[in-house]
Amino acid sequence: MSSTGHAEAAGLRRTDGRDLNPAKRGGERKSASWHVLKHNRFRVYFAGSLISSLGTWLQNTAQMLLAYQLTHSAFAVGLITCAQFSGFLVVGPWAGALAGRVGNKNVLVFTQLLSAAVAAGLAYLKFNGTLTEKSLVIAALVMGLAFTFALPVQTALVPRLVPQGDTKAAMAMNSVSYNAGRTLAPALCVAVLASVGAAWAFALNAISFIIFAAIIIALHPTRTPKQDRHAHDWLGLRIAVWQPRILLLLAMVAAVTIADDPILVLGPALAHQVLAVASIWPAYFLSALGLGTVLGAMVPTRPSTARRAAWPLLGLGLSVVVFTSGINVWLSLLAALSAGVAALLTGAAAQSLLLKTAGPRQATQVMALWAVAWAGSKPLASLADGWLGSHLGVFHAGMILAAPAIAVALLEILLWGGVKNKLKRSVRAYNESHPPIPPLPQRMPLQTH
Numbered sequence: 516m517s518s519t520g521h522a523e524a525a526g527l528r529r530t531d532g533r534d535l536n537p538a539k540r541g542g543e544r545k546s547a548s549w550h551v552l553k554h555n556r557f558r559v560y561f562a563g564s565l566i567s568s569l570g571t572w573l574q575n576t577a578q579m580l581l582a583y584q585l586t587h588s589a590f591a592v593g594l595i596t597c598a599q600f601s602g603f604l605v606v607g608p609w610a611g612a613l614a615g616r617v618g619n620k621n622v623l624v625f626t627q628l629l630s631a632a633v634a635a636g637l638a639y640l641k642f643n644g645t646l647t648e649k650s651l652v653i654a655a656l657v658m659g660l661a662f663t664f665a666l667p668v669q670t671a672l673v674p675r676l677v678p679q680g681d682t683k684a685a686m687a688m689n690s691v692s693y694n695a696g697r698t699l700a701p702a703l704c705v706a707v708l709a710s711v712g713a714a715w716a717f718a719l720n721a722i723s724f725i726i727f728a729a730i731i732i733a734l735h736p737t738r739t740p741k742q743d744r745h746a747h748d749w750l751g752l753r754i755a756v757w758q759p760r761i762l763l764l765l766a767m768v769a770a771v772t773i774a775d776d777p778i779l780v781l782g783p784a785l786a787h788q789v790l791a792v793a794s795i796w797p798a799y800f801l802s803a804l805g806l807g808t809v810l811g812a813m814v815p816t817r818p819s820t821a822r823r824a825a826w827p828l829l830g831l832g833l834s835v836v837v838f839t840s841g842i843n844v845w846l847s848l849l850a851a852l853s854a855g856v857a858a859l860l861t862g863a864a865a866q867s868l869l870l871k872t873a874g875p876r877q878a879t880q881v882m883a884l885w886a887v888a889w890a891g892s893k894p895l896a897s898l899a900d901g902w903l904g905s906h907l908g909v910f911h912a913g914m915i916l917a918a919p920a921i922a923v924a925l926l927e928i929l930l931w932g933g934v935k936n937k938l939k940r941s942v943r944a945y946n947e948s949h950p951p952i953p954p955l956p957q958r959m960p961l962q963t964h
Contacts, residue, residue, distance in 0.1 A: 548687035548812040557676040563730035568696025570723025576704040577716035598655040602663035603891030619668045620735040626665035631724035634717045641714035667883040687863035691812045698805030764865045768888040774920040776896040777913045789841035800851045807855020824864035825927035831857035832920035839913025
């Protein structure tokens with residue numbers, strides 16, 4: 516296929532007909548990720564994603580405070596967090612297959628509207644004074660399931676809004692929109708609770724979902740790349756098994772989630788038990804982590820390689836070790852900031868490489884696995900983090916959770932070229948000796964939207 520054909524297959528053609536193939540644009544440019552905002556479609560998407568993220572973190576902050584007020588139990592707060600991310604462990608592997616059957620656009624719009632309805636229901640219960648812990652848990656579970664199905668589709672959409680050479684930068688800015696919401700929403704939540712009440716936190720989140728749904732309807736391509744076969748439920752896993760490089764990238768993604776978890780979970784214990792500072796400092800640590808991801812988007816982008824993802828991953832692990840050491844409160848704050856930068860750089864590079872390796876025809880299935888690695892590891896990491904922090908102390912818990920990031924990074928960095936080439940030859944020989952999965956009968960055609 517010609518370069519133009521590849522660009523058309525990936526949906527990389529502007530409305531004015533100009534070819535956006537990177538071969539004709541000089542490949543990926545070495546500049547800060549913010550430059551992708553000059554593309555109109557991505558700029559509109561970024562604004563909608565930022566609004567949605569602000570609404571989501573606004574509700575997350577409000578519901579955590581309300582859960583503690585209703586129960587005076589830290590376990591209730593943890594239960595809501597677990598409910599929000601448990602969907603990735605239960606139905607994550609099927610998320611991409613469902614999108615292939617129903618249509619990516621339909622799945623994405625439906626999940627936004629469903630989440631808006633749930634948030635509006637919570638606002639109604641709070642206005643009436645009938646909001647309970649059970650209501651918060653059920654709402655978190657439903658919205659978490661919706662997020663499980665929306666995330667891989669949304670992530671696969673991002674590179675189709677920019678030229679192929681800007682994929683890595685677009686992925687970085689997609690993470691920025693999420694983390695900017697995490698950075699700004701706590702202060703916004705305090706203002707909303709003090710002025711108009713917690714019910715409006717839920718109402719504003721419902722409005723943000725509706726706005727984002729409207730933007731998706733306007734921006735999502737009418738046609739999506741056709742797949743060679745009907746999406747099997749376990750196709751994403753089978754693709755990963757065929758290509759061990761994908762398994763390494765997924766391990767990097769999970770390591771990022773596991774490594775930065777202590778900044779959230781161990782932050783209060785670090786502040787109170789080790790550093791002996793005011794109770795507001797855990798919020799500063801979390802904001803520093805989010806701010807670091809925003810600053811990470813300002814780092815000039817270069818063509819993605821696994822090694823360029825491994826170096827910041829190593830930095831992330833070491834930053835978490837420094838954070839939990841409790842040497843000095845300002846050093847821990849700086850470590851949280853550097854952890855955010857490193858997490859952004861690793862995550863953006865890994866996403867870009869996953870999409871490049873999978874190709875446009877299998878992007879949704881592979882990004883469903885990415886969602887499982889990224890969010891599905893969160894509840895497990897939080898449970899392990901809390902237990903280790905209680906039994907072994909903050910520093911040892913931080914070291915244990917940082918260990919996977921350091922190990923995976925060193926595996927990539929120290930794996931010399933000869934071994935890599937031998938692995939590549941083995942994988943190539945395996946792929947050549949194993950035919951692809953035969954297509955399913957025509958009675959189950961793939962719908963494209």
